[in-house]
Amino acid sequence: MSSHTLPVGDTPAVYIIHDNPEWIAPLTEALDRLDVPHIEWLLPETTIDLAAEPPQGLFWSRLSASAHTRTDPHVKEYGRAVLDWLAAAGRRVLNGRDVYELEVSKIRQHRELAGRGFDVPRTAAAFGPQALVEAAGTFAPPFITKHNQGGKGLGVRRFDSHSELSDAAADFAPRGANAPIDGITLIQEYVQPAQPFITRAEFIGGRFHYAVRVDVSGGSFELCPADACEIPRAEASNSSAATPVSQFSRRDDITTETPLIAHLETLLVDLGVAIAGIEFIETLDGRQVVYDINTNTNYNPTVETAEQLAGRRPAADRIADFIADTLAEVAPPSASLAGSASR
Numbered sequence: 001m002s003s004h005t006l007p008v009g010d011t012p013a014v015y016i017i018h019d020n021p022e023w024i025a026p027l028t029e030a031l032d033r034l035d036v037p038h039i040e041w042l043l044p045e046t047t048i049d050l051a052a053e054p055p056q057g058l059f060w061s062r063l064s065a066s067a068h069t070r071t072d073p074h075v076k077e078y079g080r081a082v083l084d085w086l087a088a089a090g091r092r093v094l095n096g097r098d099v100y101e102l103e104v105s106k107i108r109q110h111r112e113l114a115g116r117g118f119d120v121p122r123t124a125a126a127f128g129p130q131a132l133v134e135a136a137g138t139f140a141p142p143f144i145t146k147h148n149q150g151g152k153g154l155g156v157r158r159f160d161s162h163s164e165l166s167d168a169a170a171d172f173a174p175r176g177a178n179a180p181i182d183g184i185t186l187i188q189e190y191v192q193p194a195q196p197f198i199t200r201a202e203f204i205g206g207r208f209h210y211a212v213r214v215d216v217s218g219g220s221f222e223l224c225p226a227d228a229c230e231i232p233r234a235e236a237s238n239s240s241a242a243t244p245v246s247q248f249s250r251r252d253d254i255t256t257e258t259p260l261i262a263h264l265e266t267l268l269v270d271l272g273v274a275i276a277g278i279e280f281i282e283t284l285d286g287r288q289v290v291y292d293i294n295t296n297t298n299y300n301p302t303v304e305t306a307e308q309l310a311g312r313r314p315a316a317d318r319i320a321d322f323i324a325d326t327l328a329e330v331a332p333p334s335a336s337l338a339g340s341a342s343r
Contacts, residue, residue, distance in 0.1 A: 005049075006047075008055045009057070011037060013036075013037035013038055013327075014039070015055070015059045016028070016040050016041065017059060018041070018042060019044070019070060019079070021042065024040065026301070027062075030319065031324075036323060036327065043079060053089055056330075057331065060095065060323065061083060061093060061295075061296075062296050063079040065151035073181070080100070084097060092329075094323075095273060098272060102295060103294070106149075107125050107184070109293045112293075116267055118263070121291055122189040123186055124138070124186065124187050125184055128183065132172055136162055139189060141159065141162065143188060144157060145165070146185070147184070147186070149184075157178070191291070194282055194283055194284040197213045197215050198213075198214050198279055199279065199282070201261060201264060201279075203265065204315065208264075210307070211254035215249075218247075248300040249302075264290075275297060278294070
């Protein structure tokens with residue numbers, strides 16, 4: 001087999017389609033604990049034979065909106081090609097082609113949320129830097145910008161005046177310091193939280209798992225919860241040696257009985273999203289503003305460890321359970337999940 005050919009196992013397995021090995025380890029370790037055969041499809045520098053049938057098994061798209069910031073700017077197109085190939089063959093894909101288009105377009109996310117009655121921030125999409133400045137003129141400062149194809153806080157900046165954005169407009173132009181990959185920048189009302197945190201609700205198999213409080217008191221828009229993303233902050237202290245603390249903690253007051261959660265579960269079922277993290281802000285005047293859907297969601301190690309210590313199953317293990325059950329549905333009856341697979 002060519003070194004550029006996507007690997008295939010001897011028995012049905014879960015094929016994890018992704019672009020970033022740093023985000024995969026906690027999930028593959030959980031699959032290993034359940035003896036679920038899994039094979040990674042890391043897309044850059046690979047090929048697919050369009051005349052060949054994809055292997056039997058379950059396919060899980062872990063492709064991200066920020067893929068273009070890593071090894072290859074064309075990873076999104078590679079992912080679309082693979083997902084189209086799988087769909088044409090009738091393979092079962094978790095978070096497949098339509099869900100991927102939701103992942104990589106904040107415009108589409110906004111449309112789906114607003115169309116289903118969620119409170120969303122007022123948003124305009126600008127096609128070019130001068131259009132961005134003109135659109136901003138209809139927003140009262142402060143306001144924020146963000147990339148349509150974002151992730152990791154790409155392009156998210158707060159502006160406290162129209163002149164400040166005008167001075168920075170060149171950054172959003174092609175080849176500018178803050179140029180969006182698709183040329184589209186969103187301008188959005190700045191939603192002030194009642195307290196300095198946002199909430200990220202995690203869903204597995206379309207059902208609520210837990211909610212995480214994300215401290216934003218430092219003013220950062222980098223809210224990726226993965227271990228590879230987290231930068232510990234120093235807790236305020238009178239001592240010269242401050243203690244690093246996590247930005248992330250579980251919110252026990254958000255449950256399956258929370259009306260917003262039930263509404264979000266319905267959204268995910270309607271859109272065919274199997275696994276997701278959805279972010280919202282609670283404001284001083286009582287709004288619950290939903291602003292981001294992450295279908296390539298990651299889990300914070302501090303929160304996951306706390307789940308284990310509390311006797312609860314962490315998200316990675318719950319996902320492994322869900323993957324194992326789904327693979328059993330698509331694998332031939334004679335196939336054993338314990339069979340060997342190329343890893």
